């Protein structure tokens with residue numbers, strides 16, 4: 192909790208501010224402590240690069256219920272904190288494993304090395320309706336913050352989703 196969260200100047204730019212819809216969603220992101228811990232550890236191990244992965248579980252009118260997390264290769268090897276490219280083969284492999292299980296891919300997580308857990312304009316461009324987009328902020332190699340986002344009803348910005356760890 193004592194790790195400071197770095198915020199590069201671009202996060203205060205109009206382009207970045209436009210990405211966030213300040214009205215909060217009434218939906219909730221439910222995640223087991225072990226899954227949350229796993230995302231944080233992956234982010235710390237991958238630092239200073241971004242890591243990304245898939246959230247598996249089910250959705251309902253009240254939100255997202257996570258049951259598994261699967262790290263997937265980030266094809267973008269640059270350090271920039273607002274770029275990641277999830278390996279499509281990794282997506283297909285997880286999707287195939289889930290057939291017949293009743294579970295599905297319901298979101299994508301990624302890390303922001305030395306940047307806040309706030310979405311970037313690039314994150315918005317690649318976001319899908321109905322998916323949950325948690326971001327873990329990794330500062331100086333340590334998980335410093337975790338926030339979850341999803342597209343608003345208009346689909347033109349992210350609003351924040353309450354995270355419930357259980």
Ligand SMILES: [Zn+2]
Pocket residue numbers: 272273274301302303309310311314326
């Ligand atoms: Zn991002």
